[in-house]
Amino acid sequence: MNCKICSSATETVFSKMILLKYEVDYHQCQNCGFIQTDQPFWLEEAYNNAITSLDIGILKRNNELAEAIPKYIDTFFPDSEKYLDFAGGYGIFVRLMRDLGYEFYRQDLYCENIFSKHFDITDTELKKFDVVTAFEVFEHLENPLQQIEEIFEYSDNLIFSTDIVPHSESVEDWVYIANETGQHIAFYTEKALKIIAEKFNKNYYRYKNYHIFSKEKFSLEQINFAFYGIAKYRSFFGLKKRRVNFRITRQSLLEKDYTKIQRILESQSSRILND
Numbered sequence: 001m002n003c004k005i006c007s008s009a010t011e012t013v014f015s016k017m018i019l020l021k022y023e024v025d026y027h028q029c030q031n032c033g034f035i036q037t038d039q040p041f042w043l044e045e046a047y048n049n050a051i052t053s054l055d056i057g058i059l060k061r062n063n064e065l066a067e068a069i070p071k072y073i074d075t076f077f078p079d080s081e082k083y084l085d086f087a088g089g090y091g092i093f094v095r096l097m098r099d100l101g102y103e104f105y106r107q108d109l110y111c112e113n114i115f116s117k118h119f120d121i122t123d124t125e126l127k128k129f130d131v132v133t134a135f136e137v138f139e140h141l142e143n144p145l146q147q148i149e150e151i152f153e154y155s156d157n158l159i160f161s162t163d164i165v166p167h168s169e170s171v172e173d174w175v176y177i178a179n180e181t182g183q184h185i186a187f188y189t190e191k192a193l194k195i196i197a198e199k200f201n202k203n204y205y206r207y208k209n210y211h212i213f214s215k216e217k218f219s220l221e222q223i224n225f226a227f228y229g230i231a232k233y234r235s236f237f238g239l240k241k242r243r244v245n246f247r248i249t250r251q252s253l254l255e256k257d258y259t260k261i262q263r264i265l266e267s268q269s270s271r272i273l274n275d
Contacts (some may be wrong), residue, residue: 004036004144005030005192014172016179018042024179026172031164033189040142046182047110054181058092065135065161066096068210072159073102073131074248075226076218080130084121084154087137091116098257105129107154118261129155138162139176139184144197152200152217161208165189185210 001010008031018024020040027036040046075079080152083101087096088106094116099102106113107121132155139162141147151158163176165187178184193211197204203211207227224230 001027001036001038003032003034004186005029005034006032006187006195008032016177018173018179019046019182020180022182026177028171029192032192032195033186033261034192035165035171037185040182042182043124045187054178058089062092062096065093066100069097069159070102070134072210072212072226075149076214076216077131077157077211078248082126082129082159082254084126086133086134086151086154087111087140088113089121090114092134092192094119098253101252103253104133109252113234118171119257129156130156131155134158134160135166136161138187138188141186144186145196147273148196148200148214152213156202158213159201160211160213162188162211166209241251 002008003010006029008029009056010027010029012025013028013035018037022038023040024034024042026037032140038183050062051139055234067162073083083097083102083104084107085091085104086107087110089111091106091113092115094104094106098116099120104116105119105121105124105126106116106236112118123128132151134151137162138144138148165171166174171187176184176187190206192205193206197213200213203217205212205214205227
């Protein structure tokens with residue numbers, strides 16, 4: 001089996017019982033360290049429920065994203081206006097971001113949109129976005145390069161999250177393998193992600209489990225501010241130094257969205273009565 005990222009040879013490193021019933025081998029690339037499973041014949045069964053019952057951290061994770069991602073957007077893409085959350089699940093993140101004033105839409109072919117109804121990709125004529133986000137998605141990709149290319153059709157800029165293959169522990173015991181659910185089938189090293197960035201002519205940036213692919217090249221000042229909270233101070237004509245603040249104040253879309261949904265529901269009710 002060749003690596004799905006760089007086409008190099010792989011080595012079988014361990015086996016796991018997928019969905020508690022299928023014994024499956026995991027193969028690691030000898031060049032970039034990417035780990036992939038056997039051909040995942042079990043995916044349809046694994047996605048009987050798009051959000052697994054083991055994902056009890058979904059609300060905590062979305063609250064953390066709503067705190068971190070605005071800083072990344074405003075620092076790295078200060079002129080951006082339209083956003084898409086790819087494979088956005090129940091729409092929690094989209095709703096939180098719209099509440100903060102970011103015009104986000106949700107895309108997901110497999111999961112019901114519960115929290116951001118009327119703000120799905122099917123509800124807008126937009127085909128291109130300034131930034132796409134994809135959180136906890138890459139580890140689900142059966143054909144990573146092909147599917148990442150599809151994401152780039154929406155935008156040249158991608159903010160995403162996925163955990164990096166660890167060095168300090170046995171990969172076989174890594175909790176991120178999540179073999180009980182059968183949904184995690186692709187695991188990346190930083191080298192593998194850099195190779196992907198090069199294939200798509202993107203710059204690559206990383207902070208912990210957050211990653212950015214972008215056509216933009218960011219300054220050290222931007223990186224320090226967004227990732228490490230390091231603010232640069234400047235002196236103006238000998239006066240008091242002032243912090244350079246990249247954060248943009250946005251007006252919440254909550255009231256505007258409420259009015260829009262109210263009009264949609266009124267229109268639907270009127271059509272039913274007229275019929």
